[in-house]
Amino acid sequence: MISRRHLMGSLAAVCASAGTAQADVADFYRGKTLNVVVGYGPGGGYDLFARLLARFIGNHIPGKPAVTVQNMPGAASLRATNYLATIAPKDGTVIATFDRNIPLIAFVSGSPNVQYDPLKFVWLGTLSDSTEDAFVIWARKKAEIKTIEDLRRPGGPSLTVGVTGVGATDNDIAVLLSQVLGLRLNIVPGYQDSNAIGLAVENGELDGQLIGYVAGKIAKPVWADPDGPMKILLQFARKTRHPELPDVPTALELAPDATATQLIAMAELPYVVGRPFAAPPGIPNDRAQALQDAFAKLIRDPEFLAEAKRLKIDLTPLDAKATFAAVDALGRAPTGLRDQLRDILYGPAKK
Secondary structure, rough: OHHHHOOOOOOOOHHHHHHHHHHHHHHHHHEEEEEEEEEEOOOOOHHHHHHHHHHHHHHHHOOOOEEOOOOOOOOHHHHHHHHHHHOOOOOEEEEEEOOOOOHHHHHHOOOOOOOOOOOOEEEEEOEEOOOOOEEEEEEEEEOOOHHEEEEHOOOEEEEEEEEEOOOOOHHHHHHHHHHOOOEEEEOOOOOHHHHHHHHHHOOOOOEEEEEEEHHHHHHHHHOOOOOOOEEEEEEEEEOOOOOOOOOOOOOHHHHOOHHOOOOOOOOHHHHHOOEOOOEOOOOOOHHHHHHHHHEEEEHOOHHHHHHHHHOOOOOEEEEEEHHHHHHHHHHOOHHHHHHHHHHHOOOOOOO
């Protein structure tokens, strides 16, 4: 039987060890800068969430490092993701946020451009699991398309939409909706970020844009005005209609059969990690834990939450464990379903 003295001694040793580890982490971060890499340009939704996080997370990291934001757009945030996995310092001084589709690309695409394993990242969490959001098709009211049925009608008019590139949420969802729901979307790739697409819509270069409802409202408040220049045709990543969009159908509602329902449901899984943050694989365990703990404290920080409310940012955060579980679930999707989705988004695998 373990004596009380022995037990108390063991507990004291554990506490001392934990205290030493925290002191070591604080010594490392003191006077250093944490760099938050954003896979898109300034002003978009991912940038907005990153800059909000950057203002507060340093307060919750031992040693309280300074925090900066670095935009690294390119290849629909694949550039930033590959940087995080292969080039970024593995010492805990860099974290990143990237497209929610990044795990899906790794598990489905088979692309040689993927230089990362999403299961090896040190996931910190996500600031949005999309339960208060939707991914929507915004269309200019001046466009020939008036309803989603116009967009589905064989031989009817098409809607010209801009996207960033293959692998990005906007592109992949546009392709999926075209193939699975028969939407007549004319997809124009190559835009740097959502801001560039929004500007092209306002200039009449494009008819519409696929973007998150919350991000769209924040970036372009006039778009959400019922008397404004835009209307919403469809909402994606919703099991039910968004409370603010009761008259707009969901993609699942329009699915013509069970296979279409399964494909849409799988493509919606990345929205659970809607605004993800991760550190590189291989950073020291104590610093990885410190960053994950800092994120967990951040999402309960009253000042952080008050600032998000002031900016009209709806937060539905998940911690590191829940975020990893969502990524892992995507990786465990049935092989046959993943192959079908790959064929739709990226074309059949080369043999």
